[in-house]
Amino acid sequence: MNELTRKLQQVMVPKAALIAYEYREGRYAAEKNYLELRPINGKGRMEAAVPVTYEFMNALLETYTDDRRNVPHGKLPGNMLWCDTRKGHERYIWYNPPGKRRMFFAERLNIPDGTFHTPGVIYEVSSGRLHIFSYKGNMPEEDSALFHAPFFNVTGSSVCLGNASLEEPEEMTFSKLQEHWEKRFWLSEFSHLGGKKNPTRSNLVSVTEKARTRPFDENELRSLDKRLKDLLV
DSSP states (O other): OOHHHHHHHOOOOOOEEEEEEEOOOOTTOOOSEEEEEEEBOTTSOBOOOEEOOHHHHHHHHHHHHHHTTTOOBSOOOTTEEEEEOSTTOOEEEEEEOSEEEEEEEOGGGTOOOEEEEEOEEEEEEETTEEEEEEESSSSOOTTOEEEEOOSTTEETTEEOOTTOOOOOOSSOBHHHHHHHHHHHHHTSEEOSOGGGOOSBSSOHHHHHHHTTTSOOOGGGBOEEEEEHHHHOO
């Protein structure tokens, strides 16, 4: 049984209701707040209130803390364009300027592993998935046009990570989040054309080989008919 199947088969059963009271100002009001716990029986009905114990609050806090342990925090890197840490809305966008990357290829592509020049790259992480785009120039601006990322394993902008796995850092800062997802992409083995469509104007194999010894030719980039500002919403 996989993790998803196990979670779908779980049934949530109400056990207790936590009720918070706030004292109104008055002559005898010594405290501002009060918490009570009302156990819920097997028929789904609340029973008589009982005081909230330290044990209950500690268990509640431990569960909440464990659920939030991987929320990124810390100083925002200079290349971060967007970050939303709200639970259920997590989304992060950042860029890498043109540079060089070590790349690995499946044997059937007949491209030896090595270091290659790359154009500017924009990453978007949302709902546990990675999307990747390219842009022209050194630094993207809101009105910068977006292009297909000129790499294998990418369909449109969606990245196929295959069986790539990498343990998440225990202390998830924004910088480590970027590093984690970049490693998942660049350390994967490039193996196929996403959607069986060439993301560059010329054959991707020849475009990649040329980028081994010279700066990436931005004229090879194919437009996505999008601009960066379309992502930053």
